[in-house]
Amino acid sequence: MRHTKTRGRDPDTTRCSALDAAQRLFAEKGFAGSSMREIAAVSGVSQPLIYYHFGSKEGLYSAVKERLMKEGLRAILPGGSDSLETAPGAIELIRTTYNFVSGNEDLMRLVAWAHLERENTPWPGEAEFTLAAANHIQRRLSDSVLRKSVDPLIATIMIEALIFFWSANRRYYASIFDEPLEKITERYLDQIADLFFRDTPARKDKE
Amino acid sequence: MRHTKTRGRDPDTTRCSALDAAQRLFAEKGFAGSSMREIAAVSGVSQPLIYYHFGSKEGLYSAVKERLMKEGLRAILPGGSDSLETAPGAIELIRTTYNFVSGNEDLMRLVAWAHLERENTPWPGEAEFTLAAANHIQRRLSDSVLRKSVDPLIATIMIEALIFFWSANRRYYASIFDEPLEKITERYLDQIADLFFRDTPARKDKE
């Protein structure tokens, strides 16, 4: 047998517990707003032990980002169940992207914190991530269904902006409408497709 | 004469100095990331004196927000030189909004911090601010130039999203293009107008 360790020491579980708590707290309160003591208390891992495994607060932060990006890349790159590859049409692509964004709230909040805190160090795999997403969206955008007079690259940025913004602010804005969140979200995403793709007169069947 | 006080005591100037430094530091590093000591050092106002005038760190923060919103409202509400009222057409409205947003970076960053830090207390005048902007945009949007099949309220949110996003990320995205920031910004704003307004076949003169 390899290891029966269920009691006492299990460094993998220790690291994972610390990472879980750190991810939650960093996403919730930002890097400056989270303390190692609280991460230790929440995770059940003693503070010096976190330092033993991750070296410093920055090291812990980097480990959180690394793990998140590894998961994120696995999900969105070809082969993942929610991969952008599997999205056949424009509206499905938009919906898939939105689902990924709104389903990874910790990741999105951490990116937002990093942006505000003016992090100079790039995220591990950030470039690949952005390129993969932009690449797929752009391929879809040049599939002749994009409205004429719309620059594909700018359109890519705009779609990203619309999806990010709604994912971050949907609860606030949904309270203005009468409809439930899911309904209004669907309409919002449909309108994105409308704006960028459906100006070609008739388009019932795709491909 | 009223007061010749140029030396020694001048509580108004004191408050103003503290507010200036606090606004800059809160916008730059967030509430949790800014310390009263640093605000005191940067402003030249001693730390206990800041407490004397504003009571607490929270009180200072509230005062910063209050002043900013008062200025912002004065600028954007009817009568201001950059008022949304004076914007005659759709593209001018978009440009005016963008200019206001990108010209008030401190305000936008503070709003972003507040959003991430999940502030429960609403900003003073936040509701009026949002309503005023949405109201003007919506009036413009229902001026029959809006593309059919686009919900005016959702369009309002989308335009806000597109402008906010570009204002926050323009430098990053502009580095992808070859053009200078102003040129690509102009094209980005034009594309917004294109998307939402210019699908009516011919539209040279408005009204």
Next chain:
DNA sequence: CATATTATTTACTGATCGATCAATAAAGAA
């Protein structure tokens, strides 16, 4: 078994946090 390595805890450091103290200087009121 013995021993070296890895994992974890207890107790602590110096620095900094937000906040407050008593004392005092300046301005206004009498």
Next chain:
DNA sequence: TTCTTTATTGATCGATCAGTAAATAATATG
């Protein structure tokens, strides 16, 4: 002038910050 109010300072509070040294318990290795 004298007295009261307002503005400002230096010193300091207890709490908490990130980080660490040393001792110890568990595991792996011989």
